[in-house]
Amino acid sequence: MVTIYDIAKKANVSAMTVSRVINKSEKISEITRKKVEAVIKELNYIPNNSARNLITKKTKILSLMITDIGNPFFTSVARGAEDKAMQMGYQLLLCNSDENFEKESKYMDMLISTGSDGVLIAPANDNSKKNMKKLTKHGIPFVLIDRRIPDIDCDQVLSDNEATTRRLIEHLIKQGHRKIAIINGPLVVSTARERQQSYIDTLKIHGISVNNDLIKESHFRDSDVTNSIQELLNLPESERPTAIFATNNFIGMNTMKILYRHNIKVPEEIAVVSYDVPNYTENESILTVAEQQAYNFGYIGIQLLIERIEGAAPEKARKIVLPSEIHLRASSLNQRD
Amino acid sequence: MVTIYDIAKKANVSAMTVSRVINKSEKISEITRKKVEAVIKELNYIPNNSARNLITKKTKILSLMITDIGNPFFTSVARGAEDKAMQMGYQLLLCNSDENFEKESKYMDMLISTGSDGVLIAPANDNSKKNMKKLTKHGIPFVLIDRRIPDIDCDQVLSDNEATTRRLIEHLIKQGHRKIAIINGPLVVSTARERQQSYIDTLKIHGISVNNDLIKESHFRDSDVTNSIQELLNLPESERPTAIFATNNFIGMNTMKILYRHNIKVPEEIAVVSYDVPNYTENESILTVAEQQAYNFGYIGIQLLIERIEGAAPEKARKIVLPSEIHLRASSLNQRD
């Protein structure tokens, strides 16, 4: 391995001078700089980051903690994060928590050990608070995306859960629906809570009483909605929903799949709307969706994070809310429209 | 920051003993081990990898170089890679080359500097050979996935391009098609070449002459097939294809989209088959596809890589070929079937 000492010897300078050249110090004569640079190129020297990190405590590595890169939403988040990180000279470590606090914790230790300069995180659930405290204790800045955590005050990039849900539900109401079911993720996740609250509030505003039999809790990942839908279908005619609000893309996709299996016509028998889109690369779906700015969650998140790391951020935590765009499609539109 | 010395002092042992406990050395008495572990937990100690790497020359970081995490194929690859890496105690650095050699090179320098223990790479194209040589020069093992590179002998995980293409084309021939077009990626990519060769060979075997007007070169990413399809449609009736073979998922998806825009009925007017699937999370498409074991490309690739890194691999390079599974769907099936 080539070290600064090898360079120093060959260039007839001290190691320190070489170090200065590498770190683009100003206080180097043009002549010695050229000389050292020549030797560096000649010997194909690449600095040892481990040694450097040991002193500077900086790695130029950021961690991206998401629940699953397989979810198209997070795939786009990752792409946005990656683009910004690369642009700013950082590299990105990928972590999939699978909505699991323990797995998240394990990653957390690894990324602290590696010396991540910062973490962009969509926390598994409210328990993740412990992991956030751990980061704080280790002096590692983090930015929350998609999901907030009670009592954690930090930079955040969030969806407009209240407004988007309201628009989705009001759309259904306008289509004549009064019995609207919600199939949600676990309520230990902030987005699930906020979407559910907005669902309830919107119904009430429009004078529709909330029926708890129409509120189902499933999972955002591995969202097996078979039982939920079966229960909805088993309800007496008077209660049976004419529309379903799926609170994330997987739930939306699986809801469509299961309804299809039950030979239930969408939207004639049951209309469906989904928060977030099942597939960001395709656009031919019949599903009415609220499309989030997934890419920007990552891109802006990393931007906030780097500003924080490099001391370019205001002391006060920043909260960015990214509005969604609703695409009305066949799954929720009456034919007469 | 808590160091092994803090632990040592509090546990009344030497730093070395603490180090041994951390590294799960066998030669530690049960009693001292428990004692040390207790203090580690109490002080929330997390090892500093930079310091450790400085000595061991290992970072426990692997890099995954793919062309685009936004491509569902590579998303699954990434998930498989991540799972195996995590399981083996490694972390994964994500790199998107965007099918671009220059971008790949830039990442290459970064990951060498960071000290990746190894690289799992789907190379941008044949030019990537230079980057492979660079890795070799720096003693960094790598495993090629999806795409091979001429004259580079190393562990590889590849698709069965020849056989899968042949089965796809023979399926079309059996459906009565004789004028079969191919919309391909750039021929500087091995998979494009192999799929095209197999397409040509299969036609010849079945006594169908190859018409160069039916061979179109597009891109695997940003695959704008508008022109290619326009040209195909402009062909005189006698030459106009009755079927299209799309050589990757994006091309397949976009082909469907453009045909739809042209109001061309699939499969009645033009049948379509695609190598690789546009969406791994959904299964309701009408597109006939060859589904690759994307997850295993990543999972097995990382396995080979780690074996190589840890000296557990045979000297001879290993070549794993993962067969695809063909799903026959409406886009290529005659109604009378």
Next chain:
DNA sequence: CTGTTAGCGCGTTCAA
């Protein structure tokens, strides 16, 4: 089984 010594490659601090 445990401890001591030395040094990994580099940047900080200070002196020249």
Next chain:
DNA sequence: TTGAACGCGCTAACAG
């Protein structure tokens, strides 16, 4: 503008 000494946190090699 340049250099010498020191130490970051840890582990290899050896000694006990």
